[in-house]
Amino acid sequence: AAMAGCGWARAVRGLLLDVSGVLYDSGPDGGVPIAGSVEAVRRIKASGLKLQLCTNETQATRESFVRKLRAMGFDVSVAEVTAPAPAACGLLKERGLRPHLLVHDDLVPEFAEIDKTNPNCVVLGDAAENFTYANLNEAFRLLIGMEKPVLISLGKGRYYKETDGLKLDVGAYMKALEYACDIQAEVVGKPAKRFFESALAELGVPAEQAIMIGDDIVSDVGGAQQCGMRALQVRTGKYRPSDEKHPEVKPDAYVNNLAEAVDIILQQL
Amino acid sequence: AAMAGCGWARAVRGLLLDVSGVLYDSGPDGGVPIAGSVEAVRRIKASGLKLQLCTNETQATRESFVRKLRAMGFDVSVAEVTAPAPAACGLLKERGLRPHLLVHDDLVPEFAEIDKTNPNCVVLGDAAENFTYANLNEAFRLLIGMEKPVLISLGKGRYYKETDGLKLDVGAYMKALEYACDIQAEVVGKPAKRFFESALAELGVPAEQAIMIGDDIVSDVGGAQQCGMRALQVRTGKYRPSDEKHPEVKPDAYVNNLAEAVDIILQQL
Numbered sequence: 001a002a003m004a005g006c007g008w009a010r011a012v013r014g015l016l017l018d019v020s021g022v023l024y025d026s027g028p029d030g031g032v033p034i035a036g037s038v039e040a041v042r043r044i045k046a047s048g049l050k051l052q053l054c055t056n057e058t059q060a061t062r063e064s065f066v067r068k069l070r071a072m073g074f075d076v077s078v079a080e081v082t083a084p085a086p087a088a089c090g091l092l093k094e095r096g097l098r099p100h101l102l103v104h105d106d107l108v109p110e111f112a113e114i115d116k117t118n119p120n121c122v123v124l125g126d127a128a129e130n131f132t133y134a135n136l137n138e139a140f141r142l143l144i145g146m147e148k149p150v151l152i153s154l155g156k157g158r159y160y161k162e163t164d165g166l167k168l169d170v171g172a173y174m175k176a177l178e179y180a181c182d183i184q185a186e187v188v189g190k191p192a193k194r195f196f197e198s199a200l201a202e203l204g205v206p207a208e209q210a211i212m213i214g215d216d217i218v219s220d221v222g223g224a225q226q227c228g229m230r231a232l233q234v235r236t237g238k239y240r241p242s243d244e245k246h247p248e249v250k251p252d253a254y255v256n257n258l259a260e261a262v263d264i265i266l267q268q269l
Numbered sequence: 270a271a272m273a274g275c276g277w278a279r280a281v282r283g284l285l286l287d288v289s290g291v292l293y294d295s296g297p298d299g300g301v302p303i304a305g306s307v308e309a310v311r312r313i314k315a316s317g318l319k320l321q322l323c324t325n326e327t328q329a330t331r332e333s334f335v336r337k338l339r340a341m342g343f344d345v346s347v348a349e350v351t352a353p354a355p356a357a358c359g360l361l362k363e364r365g366l367r368p369h370l371l372v373h374d375d376l377v378p379e380f381a382e383i384d385k386t387n388p389n390c391v392v393l394g395d396a397a398e399n400f401t402y403a404n405l406n407e408a409f410r411l412l413i414g415m416e417k418p419v420l421i422s423l424g425k426g427r428y429y430k431e432t433d434g435l436k437l438d439v440g441a442y443m444k445a446l447e448y449a450c451d452i453q454a455e456v457v458g459k460p461a462k463r464f465f466e467s468a469l470a471e472l473g474v475p476a477e478q479a480i481m482i483g484d485d486i487v488s489d490v491g492g493a494q495q496c497g498m499r500a501l502q503v504r505t506g507k508y509r510p511s512d513e514k515h516p517e518v519k520p521d522a523y524v525n526n527l528a529e530a531v532d533i534i535l536q537q538l
Binding site: 128129131132133136137140141144158159165166167168169171172173175176177178179180181182 | 397398400401402405406409410413427428434435436437438440441442444445446447448449450451
């Protein structure tokens with residue numbers, strides 16, 4: 001009987017998983033796995049389904065991000081992570097852009113091979129403690145001094161939850177700079193279509209055979225559906241009951257957590 | 270011949286003056302008077318014209334602001350200053366609001382008589398060095414935790430110029446919080462109509478007999494014109510040549526500086 005409404009789970013060959021709020025709850029000391037998620041990732045892999053993590057995480061390199069996840073017990077590798085910084089590097093090279101970085105210290109190594117002299121754009125990530133008054137003024141002055149200011153934002157999240165409380169996300173600071181300079185940022189990361197398409201390419205499965213699972217109704221669910229994927233919202237992480245009355249986005253299903261989503265999907269295989 | 274195009278200067282009984290960028294250029298060490306402005310204020314007073322300073326300054330109490338101006342040689346008094354913080358206090362009392370303040374330390378005494386326990390709104394000013402990551406997160410958490418978040422912003426300027434460079438103004442941080450909470454701030458200060466009306470009441474002159482003189486094409490010129498005043502833009506302070514091609518706002522005249530505006534106005538008396 002529980003299966004009656006689960007047509008969305010049929011003909012799946014791969015899963016895109018958001019990470020923070022789905023695999024674990026992040027916090028200043030690293031974070032804690034969400035109950036059942038470690039086992040759920042193991043079961044996905046054992047089933048033969050393909051899996052790719054699709055994250056807007058910009059507080060660390062993929063290498064250290066994966067180290068953190070593995071320390072929590074998740075069986076994942078660097079190649080299984082699609083993240084905004086590498087995507088931004090591709091875009092910078094393509095267009096000959098030299099960034100000024102306003103990002104988290106731990107993300108800087110992702111840009112090691114990018115020329116950063118004499119900047120002609122600003123790349124904004126979730127800089128956290130680096131979002132100081134001085135650093136924001138510096139980024140602003142560089143932008144307003146450009147003939148055609150280019151602001152590349154690694155995501156446009158409004159806020160996220162850490163174990164010690166809610167934090168403003170990169171989107172809030174993006175809006176501050178957009179307003180001050182009267183410009184529009186280019187967003188790399190979810191919900192940008194191009195970013196989901198990269199994740200699907202790395203997953204190796206077409207959109208109609210993939211399911212996105214995330215806690216963010218707009219970035220994860222709305223973004224994935226725009227690309228032709230099915231998308232589930234978990235009731236963990238930043239999920240709020242009011243999400244279920246969202247005026248524009250309706251997930252293909254709600255699940256209590258990743259473990260429940262995997263239960264249902266594996267029963268359909 | 271120079272008078273041919275100066276019909277705007279006729280039948281004037283009072284002047285509203287923006288301060289930063291018109292009387293002086295502000296800076297971390299206080300600022301420096303703009304050439305001719307000290308003498309221009311003296312000549313306005315000697316002429317019998319009424320004068321009121323109409324400022325979005327929120328980095329200091331009116332008392333210390335006036336002390337700073339007097340030290341630069343300007344003959345002005347506290348009663349001649351219309352500023353956002355006192356206007357916000359009126360609004361807070363009227364509506365029984367208890368603010369959490371994210372403002373400059375030196376502005377706090379303006380709110381001495383306001384109950385700030387158990388806050389049910391956030392008041393945002395140009396907090397400058399107080400715009401830290403921690404303080405912004407704190408203001409955000411308070412707002413997102415309210416059933417109906419109320420954000421009162423003391424102005425919505427994009428940026429301003431200090432002697433050591435451009436700085437993000439309160440409007441940028443307002444946009445960050447608006448976006449994160451999905452709300453609209455209530456703006457106290459220019460260009461709000463209610464704020465100009467208070468300034469006119471304190472000036473004691475009806476809109477059609479008053480001229481606003483400012484360096485901000487939108488806040489000063491556009492705002493004053495919306496209230497039925499004539500408005501001049503000075504080519505000092507944050508003025509940029511591109512302002513003269515603004516798609517929506519056209520001042521009644523451009524003047525090189527306050528001294529030139531006063532020359533023309535006094536010749537019409």
